[in-house]
Amino acid sequence: MQSTLPKIVPPTLEWIGDVAGHLRLIDQTLLPTEVRFRDCHDLPTVWEAIKSLRVRGAPAIGIAAAYGVVIGVRHPTDSRDSCIDLACEAVDYLATSRPTAVNLFWALERMKTRALELRDCKDGVEFKSELLAEARAIHDEDRQMCRAIGRYGAELLQDNWGLLTHCNAGGLATSEYGPALAVFYSAHDSGKRLRVFADETRPLLQGARLTAWELQQHGLNVTLICDSMAAKVMSEGRIQAVVVGADRIAANGDAANKIGTYGVAVLAAAHNIPFYVAAPSTTFDLSIASGDDIPIEERDPREITHAFGRETAPEGIKVYNPAFDVTPARLIRALITERGVIDPVTPAQISKVLG
Amino acid sequence: MQSTLPKIVPPTLEWIGDVAGHLRLIDQTLLPTEVRFRDCHDLPTVWEAIKSLRVRGAPAIGIAAAYGVVIGVRHPTDSRDSCIDLACEAVDYLATSRPTAVNLFWALERMKTRALELRDCKDGVEFKSELLAEARAIHDEDRQMCRAIGRYGAELLQDNWGLLTHCNAGGLATSEYGPALAVFYSAHDSGKRLRVFADETRPLLQGARLTAWELQQHGLNVTLICDSMAAKVMSEGRIQAVVVGADRIAANGDAANKIGTYGVAVLAAAHNIPFYVAAPSTTFDLSIASGDDIPIEERDPREITHAFGRETAPEGIKVYNPAFDVTPARLIRALITERGVIDPVTPAQISKVLG
Numbered sequence: 001m002q003s004t005l006p007k008i009v010p011p012t013l014e015w016i017g018d019v020a021g022h023l024r025l026i027d028q029t030l031l032p033t034e035v036r037f038r039d040c041h042d043l044p045t046v047w048e049a050i051k052s053l054r055v056r057g058a059p060a061i062g063i064a065a066a067y068g069v070v071i072g073v074r075h076p077t078d079s080r081d082s083c084i085d086l087a088c089e090a091v092d093y094l095a096t097s098r099p100t101a102v103n104l105f106w107a108l109e110r111m112k113t114r115a116l117e118l119r120d121c122k123d124g125v126e127f128k129s130e131l132l133a134e135a136r137a138i139h140d141e142d143r144q145m146c147r148a149i150g151r152y153g154a155e156l157l158q159d160n161w162g163l164l165t166h167c168n169a170g171g172l173a174t175s176e177y178g179p180a181l182a183v184f185y186s187a188h189d190s191g192k193r194l195r196v197f198a199d200e201t202r203p204l205l206q207g208a209r210l211t212a213w214e215l216q217q218h219g220l221n222v223t224l225i226c227d228s229m230a231a232k233v234m235s236e237g238r239i240q241a242v243v244v245g246a247d248r249i250a251a252n253g254d255a256a257n258k259i260g261t262y263g264v265a266v267l268a269a270a271h272n273i274p275f276y277v278a279a280p281s282t283t284f285d286l287s288i289a290s291g292d293d294i295p296i297e298e299r300d301p302r303e304i305t306h307a308f309g310r311e312t313a314p315e316g317i318k319v320y321n322p323a324f325d326v327t328p329a330r331l332i333r334a335l336i337t338e339r340g341v342i343d344p345v346t347p348a349q350i351s352k353v354l355g
Numbered sequence: 356m357q358s359t360l361p362k363i364v365p366p367t368l369e370w371i372g373d374v375a376g377h378l379r380l381i382d383q384t385l386l387p388t389e390v391r392f393r394d395c396h397d398l399p400t401v402w403e404a405i406k407s408l409r410v411r412g413a414p415a416i417g418i419a420a421a422y423g424v425v426i427g428v429r430h431p432t433d434s435r436d437s438c439i440d441l442a443c444e445a446v447d448y449l450a451t452s453r454p455t456a457v458n459l460f461w462a463l464e465r466m467k468t469r470a471l472e473l474r475d476c477k478d479g480v481e482f483k484s485e486l487l488a489e490a491r492a493i494h495d496e497d498r499q500m501c502r503a504i505g506r507y508g509a510e511l512l513q514d515n516w517g518l519l520t521h522c523n524a525g526g527l528a529t530s531e532y533g534p535a536l537a538v539f540y541s542a543h544d545s546g547k548r549l550r551v552f553a554d555e556t557r558p559l560l561q562g563a564r565l566t567a568w569e570l571q572q573h574g575l576n577v578t579l580i581c582d583s584m585a586a587k588v589m590s591e592g593r594i595q596a597v598v599v600g601a602d603r604i605a606a607n608g609d610a611a612n613k614i615g616t617y618g619v620a621v622l623a624a625a626h627n628i629p630f631y632v633a634a635p636s637t638t639f640d641l642s643i644a645s646g647d648d649i650p651i652e653e654r655d656p657r658e659i660t661h662a663f664g665r666e667t668a669p670e671g672i673k674v675y676n677p678a679f680d681v682t683p684a685r686l687i688r689a690l691i692t693e694r695g696v697i698d699p700v701t702p703a704q705i706s707k708v709l710g
Contacts, residue, residue, distance in 0.1 A: 032669035071573070197675070200659065202557060202581040205667050213669040223673045226557040227583040228615025232680040235617065260583025263592065266625045267618060283375055304555065304563070304581060308663040312560050314568040316389035318578040320552070332692040 010035065010217075011176045012060050015067055015133035015136065019129045023067040027054045028172060029312045032213040043072045043090055047162035050097040050104070057173020058247075059142050059280075062107030066135035069111040073128045074298040080119060083127040087115035103282075107138055123352075139175055145280050146177035148338035153183030153243065153278050156272040156334070156341070159192045161240040164230060164268075167258035169212040169245020169278065171218075179339070180245040180278040181214065183336060188220050196222045197233055203256060203321065227260050234271040242268045243336075246279040253329030254291025262325040263333070274333035281337050281354050299323045365572075366531045367415050370422055370491065373485045378422040382409045383527060384405065386645050395419075398427045398445055399587040405452040405459070413602075414497050414635075417462035420449045424466040428483045435474060438482040442470035452573020457639075460491055469635065494530055501532035503693035508538030508633050511696070514547045516595040518546035519585060519623075521554040522613035523565040523632065526573075535600040535633040536569065538691060544586040551577045552588055556613060558676065579680050582615050584632045589626040598691075601634040608684030608700035609646025610634070610707020617680040620687070629688035635659070636709050637693050646681035652679045 013025040018038070023040040029052060030036050040053055041047045046068035049055050064279055072090025073083050092107045114134040121127050155246045157163070171178035177185055186192055196215055201207035208224055215222040225233060233239055242264055246255040255261075255277045268275040288294060301319035306321065313319075334343035335350070344354045368379055368380035371394070378395040384407065385391050393409055395401045401423035404410050427445025428438050446467045469489040476482050512518070520586060524535035532540055543549055551570055556562035563579055572578040588594055597619055601610040610616075610632045623630040643649060652697045656674035660666065668674075689698035690705070697708045 032672075033473075033666050081628060186458075200557070200668075202555070202583055205662075208668040212672050216669050216672060221673075223675050224668055225661060225675050226582070226614070228557055229675065229677065229680075230619055230620060231618030232614065232677060233675065235680075236591055257580070259587065263583060263618070263622060264509030266586055266622055270625060272622045304579060307560075308665045308667060310663045310665075311388050313555075313563040314571050317567050317571060318576075320578050320580050320584065320588065322584065322587060325584075325590075 010037075012172050012174065013055060013064055013067075015132070015139070018123070019132050023064065023071060025055050025064060026172070028056055028210065029054050032209050037151040040068070040071065042074070042132050043068060043093060046071060047094055047097045050094070056080055057168070058103035058261070059100050059174040060100060061098065063135070063139045063142060063175055065104050066107045066111050066138045068162060069115070069133050070109065070128065070130040070132045071126070072167055073131060079124060080121060080127055082117065083124045084115050087131060088112060110138065111135065117196050129187040142175040143177065143241070145338040146174050146179060146182045148335055149179050149278050149280065150177055150182030150186030152341050153276065153336040154186035154190060154192070156276065156336070157183065157187045157192060157194065157241060159317060162193070162195045162197065162238040163241045164197045164199070164233070164242045164264065165211060165246050166207065166261050166264050167201045169282070170211055172210045173245075174215055174220070177282060178245070180243045181211065182245060183243050183276070183278050184215065185218055187309035188218070189209060196220055196221060197230070197239065198222055198224050199227045199260065199264070200224060201260060202227055203307065206258070230264055231267045232274060234267055238274050239271070242273060242275045243278055244276070246277050246283050246286070247324060248294055249277070249279060249284045249335065250288040250290050250294060251286045251350065252290045252347050253335060253342070253350060254293045254294070254326050255332060255335075256324045256326050258294070259322050259325050261325045269331050275331055276334055277332050283337055284350070284354060291328060295324055296325070297323040367527050367529065368410060368419055368422075370494070371488070374480070378419065378426060380404060380419060381527070383411055383565065384409050386514060387564050395423070395426065397429065398423060402449055402452045405449070406606065412523070414529040415527070416456050417458035418490070418497060418530055418602060419496045420459050421462045421466050421493045423465065425469070425483065425490050426486045428479070428486060434479060434660050435476060435482050438479045439470050442486060443467060465493065466490065474503060494613060497530045498532065499598060500693040501529050501534060501537045502541070504534050504633050504635065504691055505532055505541030506536030506652050507696050508631065508691040509541035509545060509547070511631065511691070512538065512549065512596060514541045516547070517550045517552065517555070517593040518595045519552045519588070519597045521562065521599050521616050521619050521621065521631050522556045523561040524576070525566055525569050527565045527569055528600075533600070535598045536566065538598050538631070538633050539570065539575060540573060545548035545572070548592070551574060551575055552585070552594065553561055553577055553579050554582045554585055554615065554619070555579060556615060557582055558662065561613070584620055586622045589622055589628060594626070594628050597628060597630045601632050601638050602640045602642070602679060602689065603649055604632070604634060604645060605643040605645050605649060606641045606705065607645045607702050608687060608705055609649070609681050609700065610687060610690075610695070611646060611649045611651070611679045611681050614677050616681050617682045620682040630686055631689055631691055632687050633681070633691040636694055639705070639709060640700060646683060650683055651680070652678040685703050
């Protein structure tokens with residue numbers, strides 16, 4: 001439907017220059033009040049950017065790390081072997097930045113494999129050039145994947161619809177387009193007029209800080225609400241579809257995502273609003289039978305009691321702060337992947353589309 | 356069931372001393388990090404306390420204003436007429452503190468009526484003494500009303516239940532016990548072991564700042580959650596009933612309450628959890644046929660974009676910030692009033708119980 005998708009401005013991250021270039025990324029810790037870029041010319045700067053969440057979102061972390069390995073081979077000499085050593089050292093070093101990030105390890109492993117494949121190349125210059133090509137490939141595959149999700153998802157949306165999303169499964173979590181927000185971007189780019197409501201997403205406000213910002217940057221009509229207002233907006237007839245991302249999807253289609261997603265799904269069902277989950281095929285973990293087996297991380301109570309630096313709850317109060325919840329497959333109208341739309345959400349259909 | 360209900364410590368407000376005494380109230384703007392009392396010895400201090408939300412919640416404002424009228428008759432002379440003039444001036448002055456607070460006008464009107472009735476009393480000392488008695492009566496009626504709601508509501512709760520509440524319909528909004536939290540206090544005081552989950556209640560965090568604090572003060576087992584976590588807690592089987600307050604109830608039982616309440620009611624229905632609304636009979640507005648006719652105030656976008664003193668959303672973002680939502684009668688298992696429990700929630704049953 002759409003062919004010349006404009007790039008989201010500014011991009012989450014990009015490689016500046018040629019093989020001797022560097023990685024530039026938006027410092028997401030300063031959003032939404034300040035748009036400042038961080039230029040990473042050396043390995044410790046990349047490591048720190050990942051560690052400190054200046055770049056976040058599984059795919060974006062993976063891409064940043066891949067470019068980080070290229071940066072690690074800072075001064076290519078004529079010795080291929082020393083380049084390989086430098087690349088492997090960079091992989092080991094960057095792996096310590098965020099120990100639980102699956103995409104980080106996946107990307108680093110891929111870069112290491114490629115580095116070891118390059119034993120036969122002419123010299124360090126060719127080595128580094130090939131390594132950069134691999135990082136660019138990871139970057140480009142993410143871009144293509146998000147756009148494919150966007151194209152499939154956009155077909156499900158109609159002109160003049162109101163939409164709701166939760167958290168940030170957007171361009172800032174990936175190279176540029178994101179999984180869930182790609183659906184909105186694609187529909188918007190193809191001329192559909194959308195009104196998007198963004199849940200602020202307590203406790204960490206990814207919706208207010210990131211989703212509202214990037215939708216605004218892209219020129220979409222976006223309205224920020226508190227999580228507790230979604231039900232009212234639905235009851236007013238202002239939402240025709242919900243689209244969210246996922247952190248992990250089980251073989252039966254149960255989807256783990258940011259806390260609050262399950263509640264939105266229940267509310268959508270009660271208002272007869274279709275609820276879509278948009279996620280790349282890599283999000284599926286077919287070794288997990290159902291959502292019951294997805295472990296849910298509990299996070300620091302201070303995210304709730306000391307919101308944004310101020311103490312907003314009594315001293316010593318008990319807190320429950322799960323980071324994710326699981327939306328059962330029965331509440332999901334369809335799963336939108338880069339390989340197609342999974343509808344109905346059944347184990348058989350999942351196997352068929354992802355097959 | 357319970358006879359000697361302990362007073363909630365500390366009380367929201369109290370009259371200190373005899374007829375020459377003063378009003379002491381908790382400065383709620385400092386909660387939950389600081390418990391500081393504000394002693395109001397003169398009229399401007401009472402006015403400022405109401406204006407600046409140091410005392411909040413419709414019933415509590417009404418009681419504070421009633422005592423304020425007594426304080427307004429600061430120096431009773433032998434002249435009854437000058438006392439009456441002072442009282443009427445105090446009424447007019449205090450009425451300017453929060454122009455939309457219905458209970459404020461109700462209490463002031465009652466104090467004025469009483470002042471005018473006292474034309475025949477002996478002197479200024481007797482006048483002021485009688486006026487104080489009227490303020491104490493307003494205060495005591497609120498206390499009795501909340502305790503009656505608490506007694507009726509407590510019958511609906513069982514030992515070892517998990518409960519959820521939203522916003523603060525508690526002691527801090529009334530003289531000491533509150534409408535919704537009175538149900539928990541009464542059940543707790545009668546020996547039932549409860550586990551209460553308090554929604555933090557964005558945007559103004561009354562749940563985190565006030566409900567969590569007063570339940571903790573009263574010795575209840577309370578856990579603070581974000582609004583977006585209620586659905587997960589319900590799905591885990593940890594909630595056996597929801598109890599909330601109401602700002603206004605229509606003739607058909609539709610109830611307006613703090614934004615987010617309607618969503619909690621939908622979630623409760625989806626999890627087969629009974630949803631109760633506890634409110635005094637004065638909350639009912641039988642001139643309003645249904646919730647559709649209840650006007651909903653929209654509030655300052657900055658409550659969402661500048662949470663907690665820090666800017667947490669992009670510049671110029673559109674915001675929707677309704678202060679209340681309406682829960683339809685069909686989602687309410689029963690209405691708990693000081694005159695009894697209204698079950699089922701139908702116009703006929705409402706008329707029957709409220710007489």
